[in-house]
Amino acid sequence: MLIVFVLTHLACNKNSSALTSNPKISCIESEKQALLKFKDTITDDDGVLSSWGSEPDKKDCCKWWGVKCNHHTGHVTVLNLSRNNFRLFGKISPSLLELQHLKYLDLSGNLLSGNFSPIPNHHLGNFSSLRHLSLGDNPGLSGGNLEWLSYFPLLRHLDLSMVDLRQATNWLELVGNNLPLLEHLSLRGCGLPNPVPPAPPLNSSLSLITFIDLSANYLSSSILDAFGKMISLVHLYLFDNDFAGTIPKSFANLSSLQSLDMWGNNLIEQLDKFLDKLSGMEKPLQILDLGENQLSGALPDFTRFSSLEELDLQNNQLTGPFPTNFQQVLPNLYALILYGNRISGMLPNFTVFPSLVTLDLRNNSLNSMEDVISEAHFSNLSSLKYLDFSFNSRIFNINSNWIPPFQLNAIRLASCKLGPDFPKWLRNQNNYSELDISGAGISDVVPNWFWDQTPNLVYLNLSYNQMAGLVPDFSLQFSGYPGIDLSSNRFEGQIPQFPSKTFRQDSSNLGLLNFLSVLNLSNNLSGKIPLSTQLQSFNASAYSGIPQLCGVPLPNKCPGEEEGTKPPLIATGNEKKIQEEDGDRLITQGFYISLGVGFAFGFWAIFGPMLLSSISGYACFKFLDKLTDWLYVMASINLARLQRRLQS
Template sequence: MFLWLCHSITTANGFNLSAKEDNIRCIEKERRALLMFKQSVVHDPGRLSSWGSKDGEKDCCLWRGVRCSNRTGHVIMLNLHNPLTFDDGFYAYQNNRLRGTINPSLLELQHLRYLDLSGNDFGGSLFPNINGSLNRLRYLDLHDTALSSAILYQVGNLSSLRYLDLSWNNLSEAKDWPQLLNKVPYLEDLKLSWCSLPIILSPPSLTNSTSTQISIDLSGNELTSSIYPLLFNITSKIVDLSLDENSLGGSIPDFFRNMISLKHLSLSVNNLEGDIPKFLGNICTVETLSLAVNNLSGSIIPGYFGCLENSLQFLDLFVNKFHGPLVLPYIARFSSLRELHLADNRLNGFLSGTFNFKQPSKLTYLHLSSNQLKGTLPDFTIFSSLKVLLINDNQLNGAVPESLGCLSELEHLYFARNSLEGVISETHFKNLSKLRFLDLSFNHLVVNFSPGWVPLFQLHQIYLSFCKLGPHFPKWLQTQKEFEDLDISGAGISDTIPDWFWDLPPHLLSLNLSHNQMTGMLPDLSSLKLKEFPGMDLSFNMFEGPLPVLPYNMTSIILAKNRFSGSVSSLCKTAAGSLSILDLSDNLLSGVLPDCFFHWQNLSVLNLANNNFSGVIPTTVGSLLSIETINLRNNSFSGDLPSSLKNCNRLAFLDLSENMFSGSIPAWIGENLFSLIFLSLQANEFYGRIPSNLCQLANIRILDLSQNTLSGAVPLCLNNLTAMVQKGDQDDIIGQEYWSSGEANGFATGFYIAEAWVGLKGKKYECERNLGLFRIIDLASNKLDGEIPDEITRLSELVVLNLSGNNLIGFIPENIGRLKQLESLDLSNNQLSGQIPNSIADLNFLSYLNLSYNNLSGKIPLGTQLQSLDASAFIGNQALCGPPITQEAPKRTRFKLNHLKKRVMNSIDGLMLERESDSSWRFGEFLALYC
């Protein structure tokens, strides 16, 4: 009966499961109960439109989602699940849900055997008190219905239940959920995934009275290994067990060896360790084994999987620590294997070998990416069933064998980021009519197709980045009408783009033609019929002329490092509310910025650096509430910073260097732009004091205020820059993902990395991926006065400190040695005096030091780093001596030294030595000079 009920659901929407006999009418009592249920929910008009009282709608057995018994007329099935999935789009799924409460009238359906309300939203309400009702119910699906934990207490009254799905509800309050499940002794299929089930340290074992097999899914609940005893009594009956995405630790327990009926086991995304136990290889019924994303280790060698070689169809060991060689001939021993996932492990050795297979492999999916495999690719003839082949991110070399063309079932081909070489011709693709996804990026391949070649395939994704396609634009692309992603960046193309290319597919998501030498002017692209929200990267080419008018629905526009000229007023015509990335840097653009920033509510990156823009920043820049990066470096902008900029509190990167901005540095930068990581106002015309409010920038890592006319003291509060005491991370890249959006959901199509010029070791460097490593304070070339505050020495992770070219006085802080990570220190061209602190010798990473042109005195402290520096680091300090300074003191200085030395040596009161009438020297200075 249960199987018959399941088979009766003829469509995913549950449409019109009606009675076969025209003379059967539903029971009036049950009809009224259904109408009362309808009144308790809010619904899209189309979902329950057939439920009504019109003449043609009186028979509830004809209503959508309702099925009645042909014999008695009683309602036996109610299927009102939300037919949409998240794949159809989040908003569509949400808008199609029934909302409200479950009316107790539902309990009037005493003959109900099948109830599916999944995918609806009952807002945390209670399920009606069953109390003996619905005792014929065998199938109950309430997954993702937002019901309260109390539903489990009602389930205990459904003693005939065979199928129960409460997944994606919050059952965190059901503290005794194992005991409640024991009240349903005939369950054959239990799904409690992603329910926030509370951890039970000593759970009772489940009891099961059915003689049939049972499937259990408890994935996504953060359960620990203490859950295992729950399964002890039913171990031999379990046919399907999923404990994915929990917190299971240790090794795979021994009790699994008793699962003699097991067909599907999934323990992925846990913290399991050790080898795969050999007893799993002796459970000869297992068809699916998924242990992905754990810490499992060991080698994969012949004989490891025992009799599983005959039954296993799906093996997933993705993201573990398996090591050793991959023996491809061994794969052929798995006579039933269809899918093999071994990516992101530590497999090594040579991939190729001699294949003496008795019969062709049945593999349809082979995933070996992100290992350490080397050598050449194998002969693919034996893998004639392959649909998906992923071997990217390894160390493979040599040519791609032409036997690739034999894989007539192939749909996905990924060879990216290896060291493959040689020519790819149409022979490699002669039978690949089903190919849809191609990635050969970042190899040393030459893609050379005959001019008239017409491929058999229609590709959806084309990734040929840094393969050799040029010098001419590849004509075979004219045959491709369905691609969503095209990347032929760095392909050596030095041609104009033909007109036919701009007839782009309507579902385009990303287009990357960057890092070529393409020339010419771009056409007006506003008429493109793009249904999605694509991103476009044409940077690092030689395009010229005015900016093209772009489609309104672009998400990213990267046209950097070309020769575009003129104004950017055409951007206002784009008016793209979807625009996230706009990079026009390194062109010949000029004029003032148009006042239309209010169009771009989603803009996160604005890069106009290295152009010829002038004028003030429009006040509408304050409308960019999503902005994270603004780079206006090296233009001719002028005037004060607009106060509206303080609204942009998500700003992480702000580079206004090398312009003509003036006025005082606004205090609101520190008060409002609290997300700033990088701030450069270098080489402008700012004046006045450095506002102490900048010390509120707790996230700042790089602060460059150099080459202005700032005055006053260095703020004492710099020790409040707490990011300067946090260690830099090489993976901590300053940037943003940029997105494209299809009809379903948006997805990231790239990562925009901020780049900037930073002063380091006396030079300027353009930094990109390593920006996150630096902690820099650069206040050089201003008119700052006063002493260097000791507070600055508390910034323990500071890498660069540049205070040169100011009017600073006093001593170098004694605690300068606290700056253990300091690599570059420039205090030159000030008026500092006294000795160089001995603690400076503790700066073990210091490779650049400039203390020149001050009034420092005494002997240079001894330290490996200091004595290895060039003497020019100390030039202009007449009273310094010792290595690396090798020159002798001037003659007059030596005479005075000797004269004073005698006075000291002959005087018991040498410490009271009076000032010489012809000299302003003091005794302390003498001691400093007498080295």
């Protein structure tokens, strides 16, 4: 026994020593070279693949960014280059097929191009270990006819969203018959043809699939019945298609369904009958989006869907009041979107929805005069971020000392009766980026504190009230370029300065041009139109409703300006004062024609060869994007000058 113990101990020590003395396994050389070939076909402006290389400190490809290997064999099993604040540009190299042990491949969200389908079949036979394939959101990529799916029998996750699949006429049959283990299918926006023949019989019922996204494909109702056989479905996204009429009764088989999105189709059915087909048994339905259809009837009893968290029925043909037990059966509701219907009657008690984030009831018939909205309606809505009661003629009777329990991101109360006092509760709202209180019956002076808050405002509409007071210098109030409508009020003073960085060679100027395209200031403003701003680019007719203004582009001169002289243009910031010089007289139609011809010739002479190269094309297009912005801005300046000269 002693001899056996000693021999066993020695054997164990020997085996242990042998295990610890094994060198650390690194990547396979052939697979390393396959990855480097892939890198050679890719433009990587952000340096994402900087860890990839042949240098001594980069020799182990298992340590490269986005690459993972099997710890025992060294084979590459994971390649994850999905976009994360970067984008790769180029064609997918067939060298990836040499990674025969790859189980996870994700190249989604880049700018990759080429055709993924014509790959040698003998290589695909060695590529059959793949479980996860995600090539989605690469608009330049084509997937051919999808017959190559038969070489991936173990695939569980397939995402080809935005990949061109117009040639895949029998895509439903190929997916159903070749991927028996599939759990996740995303083919959003692929140009899928409607199956021919409609809804082909499937050898596999896709009984394991839990997620399907076929949105934005203009599919017809002929395939709807196929979903009723997928009994494990949890999430079904079919928005922006061409499903017409009604849904099949087989939808009642989807007992695990949690999300159903059929927004933007042509469903024509009474809402209660539609929901009857979903309720063969009590469902755990949490998200129901049926907006932008033609569903009719009254809001039904939602008792059978007590798990609902998001309900979107916008822009249908629903009528009648809220059901009496509405607030009692949806305790988890966080988004209620019913705008664009004809819902009428009393409001439910929203205080029983403490998780409510979005409440959108605009454009309905909720105009019962005895149903006044007070602070009590919002007393428990501490999570509310988006509030829209627009165009319902609701009366808001809010105590002037009320402090809301929420901080809103968007406030839309157009045509609600908020006045005559300016709503003081806005003083406690510091996060909103949108505010629309137009036509709200406010005849008060706008307090100074209002202009000092929310510097990140992107949309402000105070029009069609009787608000008064001085308009501040907007260039100091707002850091961006918000859309502003102050029309049909009683504001006084000079026309305000607006955020301006003058014209520079970057794309930010385009946002400024868009900003000015929606500017509306018709009030009792007076004085000189600020110079060196885009206000000079409008025609004089744009200021016809404000006769007290003067200066370019108006023909009437401001006090102190001599007839026939040109006022100086003052640049903002640290830029020097400039004046229009005699060289501006060269701005004629002939000048613009010459400019156009010269630009066209120079463009194709210099950039034409670059555009023929797929590798340099991306850098070229980035440069052209900047160049286009600069040319557009400079043309706008010169065109405005030309118009002023022609007018004078």
